[in-house]
Amino acid sequence: MTASAELTATPATSDSRWLKFAIALGLVGLADALLYGAGSGGLALPLFIAMLAATSILVNVALTSRPRLIGAAILFVAGLAPVVEQLGLLSFPIMVVMILSAVAFATHPTARRVWLPLTAVRDLLLIGPFRLVPDMIMMLREHSLTRALLIWSIPLTLGGVFAVLFAIANPVIAHWLDALGTGSSASELSVARALFWLLALPMIWPFVHLRWRQRSKPPRPIVDRGPDQPPSILATVLGPATVIRSLILFNILFAIQTVLDGVYLWGHAALPNGVTHAEYAHRGAYVLIGTALLAAAFVIVADRADNSAAGSPLIRPLIYLWVAQNVMLVVSSIQRLNMYIETYALTYWRVAALIWMILVAIGLVFIVLRTILDKPMAWLIRVNLLALSTALYVCTFVNLDAAIAGYNVAHSRQAGQSGPSIDCDYLVSLGPEALPALDRAIRLMPVERLLASDRDRLVREQQSRMADWRSWSFRGWRLQRYLDTHSTSPNLN
Known part of the structure; x- marks a missing residue:
């Protein structure tokens, strides 16, 4: 006799899953109210876990019975008692294991009692969080209305991401948003809180939509996808309609940033009150590079060879226009970094950032060449x-x-x-190779006596390297030739 691979506590209808998803969102909101920004002690976390477990049992009651509910209640109370006394390193894991066991005892009639805690931890904490995405895909496939929404999901989602990135990188856009009155509400939102919701939802979902794994799996049925089958979720999300809408919206958003850069970064026009040219130039150089990389990833997906969207007459021109705007975005980022270096000096990280920006611009050009030459993805990688x-x-x-x-x-x-x-300390930290520049700094700042002693130390370090033939290098030899003609500190000459 073969048991099913998964046992669902309630009938797995689409409507019930949507109801459970709404309940899960409500629990995420409850977690935000109780846990976000709260300290590590107190009753907030035990209270939320207790309410989560109680909701899980109430929502998934199809396979429960009165004796099992009584047993689950005993485990439930026994698990809460230690943390009511004091939340600590011992009482907290005891509470988690016992309350998870209570949920499993009430809703998993075929589980062996001796393995109940391990089963609960495995299915609810280790495997359960990864079920949210496939469950959401299944829910979306069962509703025709959601297919229309899917067409706009990518444009609106990525468009919102790009808008937020531009607001972070561009003080003028941030100034506009503040003028529209969104500053107060935006201040209540944060990346940390968004991450909290994104992490909390998949952790809560397996409690609301319970599915217990069994020991054996039935043979997978062979499904014949006939010609009348609707297109898959992936085909809908990345189809021509979605890609065209996305590219039009993204081109408009990037055009706003491109025009602002042309007016304020390159044209040096007067900025709004409270915004300086230094702030405009220095803010967001790295954020804009991240924006260009995200855009490049979307272009690769939108123009993939096996996508029917690639054959649309509008796709290629929109892609070329958007890539051109992304190249301008990278050039503007390089100009921002250049102005930043002029104000705050040059460092290794800024040299690396400059090289990285140039490589991103080259990569964008390669993406266009791949499209024009009809090359495979392997060519682009190479x-x-x-x-x-x-x-x-x-x-x-x-x-x-x-x-x-x-x-x-x-x-x-x-x-x-x-x-x-x-910055004398940074100059000295660069090592003996900085000696020619250090000599010039000593001439410019003769009162800095410590620089002379630092120079002597670096000279001794260089000489010790060259004394051993195993440490010889052509670069070190050239430096030594310089030192042979500049043997003393400039302020001693």
Whole structure:
């Protein structure tokens, strides 16, 4: 005799699942009210777990009986008693295991009692959270109305993400939102709270929509998808209608950012009150690169070779326009980073960010070339890896320590430029390769006596390297030639 793979506590109709989803959202809201921002102690967490378990038993009562409900109630009260006394490292796991066992005892009639705690932990905490996405897909497939909503799901969702990213990166857009009166409500929302909801929902869902795993699985039935079968969820979400709507909306959003950059970043027009050019330039350079990467990922999915959407006459022109706007976005990010470096000096991380931005722009161009040349995805991966490898290979020949130190000294306030004052500690931390720049800094700041002693220490470090032939390098040899002609500190000459 073969048992079914899963045992559902209530009939798995679409309407019941939607009702359970609404209940799950209500429990997430309850978790937000009780747990978000609360301390680790107190009764908030035990109270929520108790209400979650009680709701789970009440919603999934199809397989319960009075004796089982009585036994579950005993386990329920016994699990709560220790945390009512004191919530601690011992009482909390005891409460979790006993309350999970109470849920399993009430709703899982075929479970062996000796394995009840392990079964409850496995199905509710370890496996259960991963059931939300497939359950949602199944729910959506059973409603024709949701197919129309699916067409707008990607445009509206990603459009909202892009709008939020632009608001974070662009103070002018943030200023507009504040003027519209959204500042107060937006301040109550946060990435942390959104993540809390995203994590809480899959954790709560298996309690509301119970499915207990059994030991054996029945043979999978062969389903014949005839020609009258509706298209899959994936085909609907990534179909031509969705892609066209997405690209039109995204092009409009990116056009707003492109125009603002042209007016304020490149044209230096007067900004709204309370927004400075420095804030506009320095804010969001890295956020915009993340936006471009997200856009590139969508372009790859939208223009994949096996997608019927790729054959639509509107898809390709919209993709080309959007990629062009993304390239402009990357160029604007590079300009932002350049202005940031001019104000706050050059560092290794900023050099890496600059190289990364250039690679992103090259990758966007490769995406267009792949579309024009009708190349497979493997080609796109190869050329991007080649670009990355070339960039890394070229970097091995660049003396970044000397370049960073030389740039910071040459563009410093002491050198009569608009950059910041020389950061002597950072200059010395770059090592012996910074000695030529350090000599110039000593000439610009003769009163900094500590720089002379730091120079002597770096010279000794360089000489010790060159004294051992095993530590020899061509770069070190060139530096040593410089030191041979600049043997003493400039302020001693």
